[in-house]
Amino acid sequence: MTARYDGPVIDPHHHLWDLSLKRHPWLAKATGDLAPILRNYGIEDYRVDAARQNVVATVHVEAGWSDAYPLEESRWLDGLDRSTGIARRYVARVPLDGSDAIGLLEAEAANPDVVGIRDIVSWHPDPARSFAPRAHRMADPAWRAGLAHLSRLGLVFDLMLFPWQMEEALDLVRTFPETHFVLNHCGSPIDRTGEGMALWRSGLQALGREANVRLKISDLVAYDNDWTLESLRPVIDHCLDCFGPARAMFASDFPVAGLHASFDEVYGVFRTVAASLSLAEQRALFFATANDTYRLGIADPGAVRGENHV
Numbered sequence: 678m679t680a681r682y683d684g685p686v687i688d689p690h691h692h693l694w695d696l697s698l699k700r701h702p703w704l705a706k707a708t709g710d711l712a713p714i715l716r717n718y719g720i721e722d723y724r725v726d727a728a729r730q731n732v733v734a735t736v737h738v739e740a741g742w743s744d745a746y747p748l749e750e751s752r753w754l755d756g757l758d759r760s761t762g763i764a765r766r767y768v769a770r771v772p773l774d775g776s777d778a779i780g781l782l783e784a785e786a787a788n789p790d791v792v793g794i795r796d797i798v799s800w801h802p803d804p805a806r807s808f809a810p811r812a813h814r815m816a817d818p819a820w821r822a823g824l825a826h827l828s829r830l831g832l833v834f835d836l837m838l839f840p841w842q843m844e845e846a847l848d849l850v851r852t853f854p855e856t857h858f859v860l861n862h863c864g865s866p867i868d869r870t871g872e873g874m875a876l877w878r879s880g881l882q883a884l885g886r887e888a889n890v891r892l893k894i895s896d897l898v899a900y901d902n903d904w905t906l907e908s909l910r911p912v913i914d915h916c917l918d919c920f921g922p923a924r925a926m927f928a929s930d931f932p933v934a935g936l937h938a939s940f941d942e943v944y945g946v947f948r949t950v951a952a953s954l955s956l957a958e959q960r961a962l963f964f965a966t967a968n969d970t971y972r973l974g975i976a977d978p979g980a981v982r983g984e985n986h987v
Contacts, residue, residue, distance in 0.1 A: 681952045682959035684978060685733040686944075689967035690861070690895050690928035692740035693754070693764060694718055700749065703741045710936065718932045720763045726931055726940040734762035736971045738835060738861075739770035739795050747771070747781050751788055766971045768793040768835050773823025774814065782823065786830040792971045794827050795835035796820075798842065799865065808837070815842070815849045824849075828856040833970060836890075837861040840868065843880025850887045858890045859970060862930065863916050867900050878915055885919030891970055892920045894947070894962070896930035898937035906946055913950045922958040926966040927951075 694701055695717050704715060723735070742750040751769050759765060769785045771778055773796045785791045798814045801807040814820050815838075827834060836858045838846055843864065850858050864884070866877040884890050894916050898904050901912075916925060927947045934943055951959045960977070968975050 679952060679955055681948045682956065682963050683731070684960055684964060686731050686963045687734050687967040687973060687975070688727065688732050688929050689736040689926050689971055690738050690893050691723060691735055691931045692718065692933065693720065693723065693737055694740050700742050700746055701740060702743055713936055714932050720757055720759070720761065723763055723931060724761065726935065729941055730944045734765040734973050734975055736766045736768060736967065737764040738768040742770060744772055748784055751785060751791055755790070766790055766792045766973055768795050770795060772796055774817055774820040778823040779826055782827050782830060786832055793833040793835055793859070795837065797837045799838050800842065801839060813845065815845050824853060824856065828853060833857040833859055835859045835861055837865070839865050840873070840877040840880050843884060847883050850884065850890050854889055856889060860884060860890055860892045862896045862899070863892065863894055863912065865900065866912060869900065881915065881919045891924045891926070891966065892916055893928045894925055895928035896934045898934055898943070902937050904937065906949060909946055910950050922954060922961040923966060925962060926970065927962050
């Protein structure tokens, strides 16, 4: 077995928020199971959680900031002390089918720290479990026009969906071969029945064949609350079989993943499962894929040393 990776880590998916700003409606109305994250979560909170994992830089992903206040989240992030590398880059939120989508995309793209956009398309027939306002947004010509414009601006698109939407997503990524897509949270394997997991496996395999799609291996504990290393291992293994380390990256999704696991537990699983890979492959998963995807521009220490572990 190859040694466990102990080099620098880039976390390409986490969130920060200040509830006193009253800009996160989903948190304002959250109760019950979400109670542990109903608190401010800033850079220092993240640093405490990640203190033992050698995180050198991160990507902040939009955290459900109210659409009534466009562009504010990026500007709020701009005002934080990001000298430690936390929130070095952002994936911003723009509703792609909005009447002002083009102007908002151009405004976000003018910020050098904005490298991507996320407009969640995860639709569930149960409104309480749905993230998107309606089904089939990926097929909407107006939504696709917004997607085409973000691609022209050089931004990546973070794609968050449910497995039953993967066939629709396959048409999308094939229609936009020049757009760089990053599939969030392993494709959200929420239905843990045999049929549900089979649908997830086949859909992920199909998306993995498309060269313009990359994958975040993140927040699996949200879909497996009573997780163990052995329950998470086959899911991570399938992700790696479909995408390979060069197109996959480990991510925390903190503080949301903290509802079911500590930061150290999340990365402990990643390190253990990845330990059978070469050090170069591990470096891709923990550092290099995210560094390239989100244009972080951090010198790769392994590449500098010319490592070629097998």
